[in-house]
Amino acid sequence: xxxxxxxxxxxxxxxxxxxxxxxxxxxxxxxxxxxxxxxxxxxxxxxxxxxxxxxxxxxxxxxxxxxxxxxxxxxxxxxxxxxxxxxxxxxxxxxxxxxxxxxxxxxxxxxxxxxxxxxxxxxxxxxxxxxxxxxxxxxxxxxxxxxxxxxxxxxxxxxxxxxxxxxxxxxxxxxxxxxxxxxxxxxxxxxxxxxxxxxxxxxxxxxxxxxxxxxxxxxxxxxxxxxxxxxxxxxxxxxxxxxxxxxxxxxxxxxxxxxxxxxxxxxxxxxxxxxx
Amino acid sequence: xxxxxxxxxxxxxxxxxxxxxxxxxxxxxxxxxxxxxxxxxxxxxxxxxxxxxxxxxxxxxxxxxxxxxxxxxxxxxxxxxxxxxxxxxxxxxxxxxxxxxxxxxxxxxxxxxxxxxxxxxxxxxxxxxxxxxxxxxxxxxxxxxxxxxxxxxxxxxxxxxxxxxxxxxxxxxxxxxxxxxxxxxxxxxxxxxxxxxxxxxxxxxxxxxxxxxxxxxxxxxxxxxxxxxxxxxxxxxxxxxxxxxxxxxxxxxxxxxxxxxxxxxxxxxxxxxxxxxxxxxxxxxxxxxxxxxxxxxxxxxxxxxxxxxxxxxxxxxxxxxxxxxxxxxxxxxxxxxxxxxxxxxxxxxxxxxxxxxxxxxxxxxxxxxxxxxxxxxxxxxxxxxxxxxxxxxxxxxxxxxxxxxxxxxxxxxxxxxxxxxxxxxxxxxxxxxxxxxxxxxxxxxxxxxxxxxxxxxxxxxxxxxxxxxxxxxxxxxxxxxxxxxxxxxxxxxxxxxxxxxxxxxxxxxxxxxxxxxxxxxxxxxxxxxxxxxxxxxxxxxxxxxxxxxxxxxxxxxxx
Numbered sequence: 001x002x003x004x005x006x007x008x009x010x011x012x013x014x015x016x017x018x019x020x021x022x023x024x025x026x027x028x029x030x031x032x033x034x035x036x037x038x039x040x041x042x043x044x045x046x047x048x049x050x051x052x053x054x055x056x057x058x059x060x061x062x063x064x065x066x067x068x069x070x071x072x073x074x075x076x077x078x079x080x081x082x083x084x085x086x087x088x089x090x091x092x093x094x095x096x097x098x099x100x101x102x103x104x105x106x107x108x109x110x111x112x113x114x115x116x117x118x119x120x121x122x123x124x125x126x127x128x129x130x131x132x133x134x135x136x137x138x139x140x141x142x143x144x145x146x147x148x149x150x151x152x153x154x155x156x157x158x159x160x161x162x163x164x165x166x167x168x169x170x171x172x173x174x175x176x177x178x179x180x181x182x183x184x185x186x187x188x189x190x191x192x193x194x195x196x197x198x199x200x201x202x203x204x205x206x207x208x209x210x211x212x213x214x215x216x217x218x219x220x221x222x223x224x225x226x227x228x229x230x231x232x233x234x235x236x237x238x239x240x241x242x243x244x245x246x247x248x249x250x251x252x253x254x255x256x257x258x259x260x261x262x263x264x265x266x267x268x269x270x271x272x273x274x275x276x
Numbered sequence: 277x278x279x280x281x282x283x284x285x286x287x288x289x290x291x292x293x294x295x296x297x298x299x300x301x302x303x304x305x306x307x308x309x310x311x312x313x314x315x316x317x318x319x320x321x322x323x324x325x326x327x328x329x330x331x332x333x334x335x336x337x338x339x340x341x342x343x344x345x346x347x348x349x350x351x352x353x354x355x356x357x358x359x360x361x362x363x364x365x366x367x368x369x370x371x372x373x374x375x376x377x378x379x380x381x382x383x384x385x386x387x388x389x390x391x392x393x394x395x396x397x398x399x400x401x402x403x404x405x406x407x408x409x410x411x412x413x414x415x416x417x418x419x420x421x422x423x424x425x426x427x428x429x430x431x432x433x434x435x436x437x438x439x440x441x442x443x444x445x446x447x448x449x450x451x452x453x454x455x456x457x458x459x460x461x462x463x464x465x466x467x468x469x470x471x472x473x474x475x476x477x478x479x480x481x482x483x484x485x486x487x488x489x490x491x492x493x494x495x496x497x498x499x500x501x502x503x504x505x506x507x508x509x510x511x512x513x514x515x516x517x518x519x520x521x522x523x524x525x526x527x528x529x530x531x532x533x534x535x536x537x538x539x540x541x542x543x544x545x546x547x548x549x550x551x552x553x554x555x556x557x558x559x560x561x562x563x564x565x566x567x568x569x570x571x572x573x574x575x576x577x578x579x580x581x582x583x584x585x586x587x588x589x590x591x592x593x594x595x596x597x598x599x600x601x602x603x604x605x606x607x608x609x610x611x612x613x614x615x616x617x618x619x620x621x622x623x624x625x626x627x628x629x630x631x632x633x634x635x636x637x638x639x640x641x642x643x644x645x646x647x648x649x650x651x652x653x654x655x656x657x658x659x660x661x662x663x664x665x666x667x668x669x670x671x672x673x674x675x676x677x678x679x680x681x682x683x684x685x686x687x688x689x690x691x692x693x694x695x696x697x698x699x700x701x702x703x704x705x706x707x708x709x710x711x712x713x714x715x716x717x718x719x720x721x722x723x724x725x726x727x728x729x730x731x732x733x734x735x736x737x738x739x740x741x742x743x744x745x746x747x748x749x750x751x752x753x754x755x756x757x758x759x760x761x762x763x764x765x766x767x768x769x770x771x772x773x774x775x776x777x778x779x780x781x782x783x784x785x786x787x788x789x790x791x792x793x794x795x796x797x798x799x800x801x802x803x804x805x806x807x808x809x810x811x812x813x814x815x816x817x818x819x820x821x822x823x824x825x826x827x828x829x830x831x832x833x834x835x
């Protein structure tokens with residue numbers, strides 16, 4: 001394994017990204033308003049309201065079944081796949097509702113990358129995995145694809161490890177490499193938002209450290225929302241933290257404040273490990 | 277404490293050791309049956325081609341047994357068995373003596389002389405058995421094999437070469453090769469060239485019918501017909517000459533009982549001295565026999581010659597069936613699993629599909645006859661082949677209808693396997709694709725289907741195995757005992773989907789149960805069965821190899 005790359009070492013690859021969003025981020029880039037969500041008769045989220053700022057890392061923490069993943073999957077409407085769900089309230093990204101009937105869900109998902117808890121590379125080559133989102137968008141210019149692969153894999157801190165085996169199956173990679181490949185795949189089409197659903201849950205500490213460095217580096221270009229069970233991880237990588245409990249947002253605020261001086265008793269109990 | 281002491285015994289019963297044995301016994305019994313069946317078929321199926329020694333048997337003068345009034349014959353010993361004694365006294369006598377009377381079955385050949393080719397004789401009636409070195413086995417075009425001693429050659433110029441002459445054998449071999457070459461040429465002329473002219477004449481007759489009374493249109497047709505007729509007559513004359521030359525030389529041989537017989541050399545395919553062959557020569561005869569069985573056309577009501585048309589028919593039909601069943605089955609399964617709204621209706625469709633797999637195959641045959649042959653085929657005939665009616669073109673059984681009927685029969689297998697394969701593709705993979713901005717169809721096409729291909733192929737393998745071995749429905753929709761032409765040949769349009777065809781499964785049925793001489797057909801039944809099993813194995817192996825290659829290509833992760 002390579003020594004962990006420092007955060008400063010790789011984001012230069014992303015400098016090629018459109019620099020229009022270099023300006024100071026909007027504080028309410030993603031705006032969740034009174035959002036409730038039901039799986040059939042089961043209410044998973046109760047009247048959630050919070051603002052996620054642009055180009056910062058926002059972490060959702062909370063015990064299992066508290067609704068944090070459900071909220072995350074609503075941001076790119078992955079919950080559409082489940083039958084019998086309904087929602088109230090609204091989620092706006094950059095001022096536009098994700099539930100707007102005029103908005104095509106495919107174009108929404110093109111703007112939002114997602115990384116899953118279990119790394120799920122496709123049974124294709126590393127190269128094809130990275131450019132999958134470009135392929136389905138109809139991009140076939142070889143030069144552009146090559147450039148994207150290198151830029152994206154550098155951004156995901158994977159380039160040095162796989163540059164000589166791009167034509168090999170992605171399934172030959174190690175667990176940590178696979179997850180970084182999934183991150184590369186999620187950012188290949190230059191989305192605005194990156195959703196991460198417990199990206200390190202199945203990884204060892206070394207791989208986890210690499211992913212965390214990556215997250216910190218990536219926030220220069222993306223608005224990142226991360227769901228995690230790992231309190232230390234939330235503390236290390238996030239700027240803002242929301243604590244969820246039983247479908248409700250108990251507390252939301254600056255990460256440092258949440259971890260040092262939580263306003264709510266439940267938050268304090270959870271963070272200090274007294275329940276979970 | 278007491279309870280803890282008792283636990284081990286109870287636990288042991290709970291583990292269920294006896295049930296593990298029962299499962300093992302079940303597997304062993306199954307394996308035993310399969311291996312036994314395969315071994316039986318293989319041994320009997322290949323033993324046919326092994327050239328056995330030929331015995332000359334002298335029958336005791338006082339015994340009632342005789343063959344055509346003679347007390348001596350030659351033949352190949354087929355089997356030796358205990359006699360079935362109906363008479364109680366005879367049975368008691370045999371038990372007292374401690375020796376059970378035997379009976380021998382001989383293949384005596386010479387069907388033209390004896391009127392039978394298998395002969396049972398009591399062991400007690402046999403005076404002597406010997407293996408004469410110079411007895412010959414003649415493979416003939418008609419009446420099967422003959423056993424006898426060469427007397428000489430009667431040539432066309434009236435000269436004779438006696439068997440003792442040193443020139444006799446070389447001359448016989450040369451003439452034998454000559455007639456075999458001439459026979460091939462004859463078949464080329466008659467089947468190929470004359471067949472093509474007949475085909476063209478038929479087409480002309482149709483055009484004539486269409487032209488009706490239009491004299492201007494009829495004139496060129498008549499001219500063409502005249503020309504074809506002349507060509508036909510020339511060819512027929514050549515064929516007649518060749519045919520006449522086939523019987524100008526004659527072979528004279530003597531049966532063991534002494535009567536001489538003559539055989540036109542055109543009737544002789546091959547000859548050998550079975551008692552002079554060494555091990556390697558016998559192996560070569562054995563391999564040659566297998567090759568002829570695989571490559572030649574059947575003769576003598578299918579009991580002689582090879583089974584090539586049946587192999588070819590089975591292969592082509594299975595291939596056509598796979599081509600038809602694959603897209604239908606896969607598309608149906610994709611809709612059922614991925615797009616249809618899961619509910620009562622879809623569930624009942626699924627149950628119906630599964631039940632379809634259990635419908636007796638003859639029912640599919642009847643449906644195929646009614647729907648494909650009479651309805652679809654009849655409609656095609658009335659639309660496109662009306663000129664040749666009332667002779668049906670597609671409105672009768674043919675390889676296309678047989679393949680489609682079998683495709684219908686095996687479509688549930690493919691649907692079920694494809695559904696299984698689709699449902700085994702993890703949700704994570706689909707979500708990853710959707711999250712990348714792919715549409716549902718793109719996800720299907722790029723991620724789900726490639727990963728499901730090995731599973732889908734498994735279904736296709738099962739379907740092929742079932743289809744290739746099926747006979748009952750085929751008897752209704754196009755299989756025949758003897759098809760004059762292969763479904764694929766050199767006459768336009770090369771691929772004749774409307775033709776009737778031969779099939780190994782039906783061939784087995786026909787040989788075993790419809791043959792005039794079931795004893796003669798028995799070895800062929802075994803050989804054909806072994807071949808059918810072999811063909812199914814080859815087809816399956818091909819599909820399995822393909823699946824393994826694809827599986828390596830789309831290696832599925834463990835998640």
